[in-house]
Amino acid sequence: MAERQRPTSLRDRARYLFDRTLARSTGALLGWLAVGCLAIVVPVSALLVWTDPDAPRSLSGRLTAVWRTSAETLRLGGVTGAPLRMLLSVLLGLITLLCVSTLVGVITTGLGDRLTELRRGRSTVLERDHAVVLGWSDQVFTVVGELIAARADRGRGVVAVLADRDTAEMEASLTAGPDAVGAVRLVCRTGSLTDPEALGLVTPDAAASVLVLPAEGADADLEVVRILLALRALLGVRTGPPVVAAVRDERYLSAARLAAGPRGTVLETDLTTARLLVQSARRPGLSAALRDLLDFAGAEFRVVDAADSLVGLPFAEIASCFEVSCVVGFLTADGRPLIVPPPGTVLGPGDRLVVVARDASPVPPVDCRAYVDRTAVAPPGPRPEEPSRVLLLGWNRRAPLVVDLLRRTALPGSRLDVVTGPDAGPPRPVTPPDESGRLDVVHHPGDPIRPETLRALDLFGYDSVVVSAGEVGAGPERPDDRTLLTLLMLRSLEEEVGRALPVVAELCDHRSRALAPLGPASDTVVRGELTALLMTQISQSPELAVVFEEVFAARGGALALRPAGHYVLPGREASFATVVAAALERGECAIGYRAHGPRTARRDDGVRLCPHKAERRVWGTGDEVLVVWAGPADRGGAGGADDRVPRMRRSHEGGDSPAGVPLG
Known part of the structure; x- marks a missing residue:
């Protein structure tokens, strides 16, 4: 028998009648409002x-x-x-x-x-000498953070960000960290980046610099070209502030440089990331050293005026005249960079110094040759080189660049084993066959996040292990999820065997670096981070563009971490000036060192740039020296002329210059 329905109370009926009356019309709502007011006002009156x-x-x-x-x-x-x-x-x-x-x-x-309009970011930014960032990508956090750090030294400043996103969301993301802004004011505006009228919201014609970031998606580079064309339509071809942009694919470099005009500098993200992965795989710790060198937190590349007393002196003598900065070359009066020139190259009138220093203030020269201990200098000798074994876990659009760079610089007999994962095919169809015989590429089917796949490999027989990041939007998971899982499997095997693996992992999100389970010999490279650091450095000091073309060029200079035993005798106490003198004799400029001893928990600890020349320490066998070295114009073979990368600027000089880090 069905349960009898409970009778409806008078209170429920009254509430239902009231709700039904309110739902009829506005007049009913006004009537109830009048009745309510009279029911209160009249009795109280x-x-x-x-x-x-x-x-x-x-x-x-x-x-x-x-x-x-x-x-x-x-x-x-x-x-x-x-x-x-x-x-x-x-x-x-x-x-x-x-x-x-x-x-x-x-x-x-x-x-x-x-x-609401103001919150949407549709008002015009009425500022001068501010920094303008156009676009939104993972690089925006590095770029904005570095711009804020650069302008915080001046006491105040404005960084304006324009993107096709919600303004409140952008401000919340960029100011998430403590003291993220400080004295610098962050202004966000929303609008179409390819619309000149929307670009006018951030007043680019009055800005000190404009940075254009590549977004995610298949047409990201085309979007960058359209933004540069919109800036060209708004500002003209030869007017306006310096423009620094980045593209992902080399195919769009020429078009982007044409759109940027003579005041523009264009970098390439994918090739830069690939070069840094290969370089870090060969010398772990270089990624951390480059971050320290290219951010605004400590020592960095600078172009400074030379004292009159230095004019006419050779480079070898000038390099020993500064106690807390390291001279790496000259910028001639006609704008031509000379990075690590021959020791006898003379500083001419109007030439400027290219230094690595913590401060741009002029420092009086001091003769540091008295700090050099010649008895501690290691005798020069050949550097032993052997064929390498590299393991590549994962596959993405930058992986063919990594394979190509390894092939160009490998010694005969080297081998590359590739585990592409379940969703990627063998790498051979996307990498040309190796006709030189230097590198043998072998494909292994399997999934890098499965323990059985890794156990089937001779992991501890490789000189380095490179973990590639996933592609953004390639699947339901975040691009760094598989990378973190692979690192977790590798770390578990390290703890099981009790040996360290030399791992370098590529990450897409800078926030994933804190989550990565890294071993003592592991390192991470955040995709696009080096490009973002270069962009901010060039935006603040446009003259550094030609310097970086040489510092990071295969045919000019290069950065490398070398064992300290190449310069000073292991176990001997010596000053840093002794290391600098020994490096100069080998055609290199020492700009810092990385200590690696029993107290150094990780390989990227202990990076010290521009130490005092008189600083003395006992140099151990695990210590490394960060040097800028000069390569010949055409080295041929491994790492030779074929290893060059396109110039960052359009120039009448021809030749090649970098958007990335060369292999050394």
């Missing part, structure tokens, strides 16, 4: 009149007083007398109330729309 000792004694007088109090409270007027006069007073009060309410509503709606 009557209470006030009856408790007033000065109130009229007659009933009609008190009722008139109640009417006046209620009318004044509801702003209906207090006219008394004939009923018609009272009705007209009520009508006039209602009309007045309607007009005032409408006016208040119009004002409130207008202010609300204006505030």
